[in-house]
Amino acid sequence: MNTLTTQDTFDVLLESAPQNFSVLRAAGKELYQAAGLPAAKAEEYKFTAITKKLEKSISDFRAAAPISISQNQITESTFKGFDGYILVFSNGKFLPELSSQIEGVQVGSLEENNEGIGTIAKAEKDAFAALNQATFSGGISITVPKKIQVDKPILLLSFNQSNEGQVITPRFWIEVGDFAEVTFIDQSVGLGDSSYFINKVVEAKGGINSQINYYRLQHEGDQVIEVSNIETDVQADARFTSVNISLSGDMVRNNLSLNLLGSNCEGNMYGIYLLNGKTHVDNHTNVDHTIPHAESNELYKGIFDGQSRGVFNGKIFVRQDAQKTNAFQQNNNVLLSQDAIVNTKPQLEIWADDVKCSHGCTVGQLDEEALFYLQARGIDKTLAKGLLLYAFVGEVLEKIEDESFKNHVVGLITNRLGSKF
Template sequence: MLQVVEELDNYRVDFERIKRDSTDGRPQWIDQIRTAAFGRFVERGFPATRLEDWKYTNVAPIARTPFRRAGQTWGTLPVEPFEAFTLEGVACAQLVFVNGHYTPELSSLAALPEGVTASSLATVLACNPASVEPHLAQYASYHDQAFVALNTAFMEDGAFVSIPEGTIVEAPIHLLFISSVPFDLAPVSYPRNLIVVGSHSQVRIVESYVGLKHDVYFTDAVTEIVGGENATIDYYKVQQESEEAFHVATVQAQLGRSSTFSSHAIDLGGALVRNNLDVALEGEGAECTLNGLYMVTGRQHVDNHTRIDHIQPHCRSRQLYKGILDGKSRGVFNGKIVVRKAAQKTDAKQANKNLLLSEDAVIDSKPQLEIFNNDVKCTHGTTIGQHNQEAMFYLRSRGLDLATARSLLTYAFASELLSRIKVEPVRTQLEALLLTRLCDGAAPEETP
């Protein structure tokens, strides 16, 4: 761990301030969790590269930057730059958060079926804390994850979504997190989301993180997802942070009997990004599908760590992550599948495929299997390479220049995952953004 005391001073000051500023009506159990989590964070410090899980990702730039907690009075927000990130043409509920705090004037709670809750976590903690107490901070462990501990210590606001038993929510629910830097300070925000889906219910959640192009800030986000028996959850996380921003996010999903969880993670922005996605298949017959696409350039660093825990029998998991790396960027993929002793008849497949567009791009890929049962069917693998020269020759022979041929093959590589996105506005926006990036990055080259 990093033991430099000065690196934690700003967090100590902010923690004392949040305790002082909190209302007297806050439930005692929240104070207890916050205090325990902050103590754990101070004890552990920021993770160092000598830890196996952080071997390829150095968070020293986060540790040495004097981030300050973003309050609710950080100036007015220019709305226009962020309008492109809304789900146009879809009558859906949209909760907007600025620097981690709910902004009702930018939000809309239309199109929610009766009994469905989509609200600010801060409001729920103030008015009905008993509704979140059984689940909040019960799944994403702050005991062994420093950034979860930091988020838990400062959790104030975020989204609370509750779907009653037997409810089908047709339109997606959009959680939009906007980071704004109105002053010459580097803010840190701590979005905390809790999504509880009752038995025999269905929902689609879109969680977006966006920022302006050159802003420096830090987002430390945690999302806990609970699926009841036979629940269906389609979850999308789209990360388009500033090219100078830091983004660390943890998603913890707990799945009941015969439930289905599909995750679609898209990473396009950020200077240093770390995603932790853990899925616990706690009920017999549960299924999960994890899809991921990261497209980075320049000196961007994106690290995806996933863990699928097969706890009960007859569970099924599928995972496909793809990376497109250009410039001097670096990608990390660490995917672990754990099959417990009682989890017979497990069916699990994992693949990581990476396309390197430059000689200086680097990918560290580490697929893992931990199997404690001999009645399973599990596979994993990784590929790292450049464009297929035969395909390139074919396209060139049909009259395409080198840059266009490269862009077309890159788009084809990514389109397999983009085509799996069922929310049309999200898919359309990402396809357009991908095409724009490919066109902007396509520089004329001579034929070798």
């Protein structure tokens, strides 16, 4: 067991955890204490010194209590043009009194009970997943029954605030039945400018021929530290699509795993990280092909300015029985500053012999010839630069099917890039 200062301070959080799910929590606590927080040389956190960051930035390792949220705050935080359902959270706690009723969909607090917790996002895979399992409170369970097609997107609107650098532990359980369809938009709103630590776990279970879109926007304060573990089981003929947009934060670690468990299923993982200042974002992805005739597509694009830092580590596993697999993985990055850094490592592990798989990465600077071409036609240099960068990330933006969310993200990105016209 590692003897790390931060691990000891998390004992306060462990001891004050709720008492329900006692067996589950005990297992999470045992796994967390056995593994300890990632050491400086831990391979999976090699370029992201999350333990050191926590020790430096978090002053109170107790769970942050829910804060009062008004209807006006919800209205002001909902992006323009959104037409859908809203589920509201305060420091990880679900607030049903401020949330929409969704016809045909079962929504409730995890405190009421859910036997599926921990069966997809397994605590032994990551110390922070184990810590969340031991300490989460007020999470949510969302069940979309068989053949239900939710007609509008569901906005998971989380308000976060802690004046004492405390810990927020959201936990989502999502189960989508056979032949059901749903779109989620996961958006967090930071209130205030203090530092706090978000340790989030999302488990999603997609049934046969189900369709799940999971869009995520990370755009909180520059002092926020976040680790998220999102893991999904995808069954036969089903499709799961993730689009993750990271725009701000102090240090952010995103663990995203897809388990492709049935033939003719499809898993898609797309991401944009647009960073400046000293923001650090680490995307670790994992796709596990276990069955023949499945497909995965992965495309992450990063733009770095200032002293920002990015990490991409993508793994594709093709098991021996997973013949006729199609798997694509690509990570492209543009550095705008000499002080910006990116570490990228796409990986393939293939045990089958009848597959089509590819992976690759690029790191470069803005194309000066293209920039000169636009300027020669009377376009301002700042606008020309922004247009080129927007074109660079546009391929990922096109994967967002909900127009209101896409327009909102486009507005944020074009404002950041100076390409709005």
